[in-house]
Structures are given as C-alpha cells and as structure tokens.
Amino acid sequence: MIAIDGRGPVVIAGGSGFLGVSLATYLAGLGRRVVILSRRRPKPDGPWRHAAWDGRTLGEWRRELEGAAGLVNLAGRTVDCVKTPDNRDEILRSRVESTRVLGEAVRSVDAPPAVWVQMSTAHIYGDPPRVVCDEDSPFGCGFAPTVGRAWEEAFAAALLPSQRGVVLRTSFVVGRERGAGGGALSRLRTLVRLGLGGVVGSGTQGMSWIHEADMNRLFERALDDPAMHGAYIASAPRPVPQRDFMRALRRAAGMPVGLPAPAWLVRLGAPLVMRTDPELALYGRYVVSSRLAAEGFAFRFPEIDGALRDLLA
Numbered sequence: 001m002i003a004i005d006g007r008g009p010v011v012i013a014g015g016s017g018f019l020g021v022s023l024a025t026y027l028a029g030l031g032r033r034v035v036i037l038s039r040r041r042p043k044p045d046g047p048w049r050h051a052a053w054d055g056r057t058l059g060e061w062r063r064e065l066e067g068a069a070g071l072v073n074l075a076g077r078t079v080d081c082v083k084t085p086d087n088r089d090e091i092l093r094s095r096v097e098s099t100r101v102l103g104e105a106v107r108s109v110d111a112p113p114a115v116w117v118q119m120s121t122a123h124i125y126g127d128p129p130r131v132v133c134d135e136d137s138p139f140g141c142g143f144a145p146t147v148g149r150a151w152e153e154a155f156a157a158a159l160l161p162s163q164r165g166v167v168l169r170t171s172f173v174v175g176r177e178r179g180a181g182g183g184a185l186s187r188l189r190t191l192v193r194l195g196l197g198g199v200v201g202s203g204t205q206g207m208s209w210i211h212e213a214d215m216n217r218l219f220e221r222a223l224d225d226p227a228m229h230g231a232y233i234a235s236a237p238r239p240v241p242q243r244d245f246m247r248a249l250r251r252a253a254g255m256p257v258g259l260p261a262p263a264w265l266v267r268l269g270a271p272l273v274m275r276t277d278p279e280l281a282l283y284g285r286y287v288v289s290s291r292l293a294a295e296g297f298a299f300r301f302p303e304i305d306g307a308l309r310d311l312l313a
Contacts, residue, residue, distance in 0.1 A: 012035070019175075023215075037061055062104075069223070081275065100157075116163050123144035135232065166228055261281075
C-alpha cells in the first residue's frame with residue numbers, strides 16, 4: 001500500500017548539507033513536516049526532525065518512511081575535491097549505495113511514500129564546449145557522466161512500480177550563506193573579494209546554474225504535481241559563459257576587478273591550494289530544460305544578474 005496522505009512528512013535523505021537544509025527550511029515554512037536522514041545532525045538546529053543513517057545499511061531509520069508523503073534523496077559525497085582514486089570510489093559508491101538502501105527501505109514498510117524525488121547531475125551530459133543540451137541530449141563520456149548514469153540506474157532499480165519517480169539533473173545551485181554554508185557560491189564569493197574573480201581558462205566554458213529558491217520550488221512541484229515524472233534538467237533557462245558569470249558576481253559583490261587565471265595556473269593551484277579538481281573550473285556545460293518549459297514552470301530568477309543580486313544583497 002502506498003501512502004497518499006499529504007499530511008505525512010517529507011523525508012530528505014542526505015539532507016544535512018547546504019541544499020538539504022535549504023529545502024527543509026523551505027518546506028517547513030510551507031507548514032510541512034520534514035525529517036532529515038543524515039550521518040550528522042544539521043547545524044544549526046531547525047524546524048525538522050533528524051534521524052541518523054549511514055547511507056549504506058538498513059536500520060531503524062527506515063521507519064521514518066512509513067506513511068511519509070514523499071522521499072527526496074540528495075545523498076552523495078561532494079565532488080568539490082581532488083579526484084584521487086579513493087575520492088572517485090566514494091563519489092560513486094555514496095550515490096549508488098544510498099539509493100539502493102533507500103530502495104530496500106521503501107520495500108520494508110507497509111505504507112511507503114507515493115513519490116520519490118531523486119537528485120542527479122547535469123554533468124551527466126559531459127562537457128560539450130558549445131552545444132546546449134536538453135533532456136533528450138546524449139550523455140557524455142568520462143567519470144562524471146559515468147557516475148550520473150550509475151546513479152540514475154540505481155534509482156530506476158530501487159523505485160517501486162507503484163511509486164511516481166522524478167529525477168532532477170541539477171546544475172550549479174547558487175544560494176545564500178547559512179549554517180550549512182552557501183554551497184560553492186561561498187567559495188567563489190571569497191575569491192571575488194580577494195580580487196581573484198576573473199576569467200578562468202578560456203572563459204567560454206558553460207556555467208549552468210539555478211537559484212536555490214527556484215530549486216526548492218522545483219522540489220515542491222516534483223513532490224506535489226502528479227503529472228511530473230521522469231527526468232528533468234534542474235537549471236535556469238539562461239546559462240552563461242564563465243566570464244559572464246564572474247562578471248555578474250563581481251558586480252553583485254561590488255568588486256570592480258578580477259584577476260584572470262590561465263588554465264596552467266588553475267591546474268597547478270586548484271589541487272594544491274583549493275584542494276579541489278581543476279576541471280570543475282576549466283570545463284562546463286550549457287543545459288536548458290525543454291520539459292520544464294513545455295510544462296509551464298516559471299523561474300523567478302531566469303537571469304544570472306538578478307539571481308546574484310538577490311543572494312548577495
């Protein structure tokens with residue numbers, strides 16, 4: 001039997017990070033009950049209940065799914081790291097194994113949630129330098145697309161036949177700084193304040209992005225709209241080149257100049273100084289959702305200038 005009582009809680013798996021806390025706060029503000037499943041309790045405390053899980057093994061946390069209105073799975077190790085073999089392995093396993101164990105959990109309760117909203121990545125399309133990808137575009141090659149495919153395959157296998165499933169292939173979420181941090185935007189803002197927010201590499205690499213307010217509205221719609229199913233690109237309708245993104249960020253932050261960073265310097269400095277993968281800065285993609293446009297989803301922040309002004313005001 002599938003739970004259809006909309007008064008049940010929304011369970012957010014892997015919800016202790018920036019995106020999970022943002023979504024939990026948003027849903028609670030709408031008067032909805034929220035349960036966060038995570039290894040560590042989110043900081044600071046908020047209007048939700050926390051249940052401990054390790055993202056890999058079935059445990060008492062599965063009872064949180066009994067009668068839940070919906071399940072949102074955000075679990076996965078951050079990709080903002082140096083891609084050592086160990087980190088690559090954990091990036092893949094943390095996504096696939098958490099999705100599989102959630103599948104076991106929904107099969108172990110009498111009234112599982114009627115809808116499961118699954119995080120995925122727009123990086124599944126690879127790094128085409130100029131092509132604008134939509135939901136029907138072919139997937140790319142390389143590590144990130146491989147992870148994306150494995151993640152979505154695990155979800156397809158875990159989803160109950162009677163559940164409605166929605167996959168959100170998410171781009172760069174720009175959000176406000178809070179207790180859980182502001183995501184990658186906080187790091188970029190710091191670079192801008194130091195005068196380092198200029199062109200990176202060629203500056204033509206695609207920056208596909210979405211304001212956290214629109215991301216949360218998209219989660220809400222995925223949870224509540226029975227017509228929404230399958231895979232969607234979760235990204236604002238106007239991606240920009242990296243040079244334009246950084247120019248907009250400098251304007252919003254009140255910093256008139258930003259030193260450029262040639263590709264060789266990024267490849268040297270990113271792993272040594274920033275402890276991250278230089279390819280995150282040097283490559284990108286342009287993605288736009290044809291499905292959201294066809295279904296009438298109206299973005300509150302379709303332009304990068306307005307989004308960053310709102311967040312950094």
